């Protein structure tokens with residue numbers, strides 16, 4: 309399932325290229341999770357009519373929703389896009405002919421925006437404003453954005469104090485902070501040295517601050533690396549992640565913890581797999597658990613040798629590789 313970093317990488321890969329484009333034609337394929345014209349009196353026909361001829365103003369992201377702002381005859385509107393379980397967007401001129409899993413297409417003067425979604429849990433919804441009932445239903449309950457200044461340690465601590473559920477599940481719920489999905493929740497809790505089963509209201513202020521920092525670092529690192537390539541993923545420019553990311557704990561049940569060598573454990577929490585190291589994530593330990601500054605996020609190896617010439621150079625930033633020397637000491641190496 310595309311998570312926040314993948315959605316943000318998707319946004320970065322086409323937002324500047326589609327800005328100011330004029331919509332020429334809309335094509336809707338097989339039904340998606342919700343229809344294009346959901347909530348509109350005139351249904352899909354009204355949406356298509358409003359879209360064609362409209363001008364794209366920009367692309368924002370809220371949680372895992374992409375919001376394409378448009379204006380037509382001075383009337384604002386927006387497209388709300390969700391990638392569901394298996395969706396991906398392409399945006400380019402001269403895309404190959406649409407395949408059987410391409411279920412939405414918007415031809416513009418700058419290129420075609422196309423949703424590829426084999427499982428069809430994704431959606432593209434038209435609305436005139438975020439305040440209409442459908443957009444509100446999707447967006448109003450979302451927590452703060454973790455990669456903005458709105459995400460603050462103090463407010464995070466206050467919000468967690470009101471929750472007695474395990475911290476991992478509180479993070480996944482997304483109503484305090486959005487975008488900390490299953491992989492990133494496990495990784496952030498590992499970095500912060502916090503057991504995933506700990507009740508959220510038991511986190512001290514210093515440990516909450518540590519978790520806050522870990523969430524920001526994990527998500528920002530994944531965005532910088534072009535989205536997590538733990539699964540297949542490609543941006544709207546058709547590029548896969550540039551590095552093969554290897555998580556510290558996620559998907560590593562039974563393997564040695566990269567930090568202490570203990571076996572990584574896997575448990576089920578609310579139908580989802582949680583991975584953690586019982587030694588590093590010990591609830592009895594306090595703020596000295598792990599020093600974030602010295603902690604490695606992901607081990608990275610170059611997955612593709614192709615010379616990517618993305619129009620969004622910011623997607624390619626540094627990737628820190630840990631090399632373990634025979635003496636067992638970690639050497640840090642930075643590569644582009």
Ligand SMILES: [Zn+2]
Pocket residue numbers: 565566567568569570585586587588589
């Ligand atoms: Zn460990």
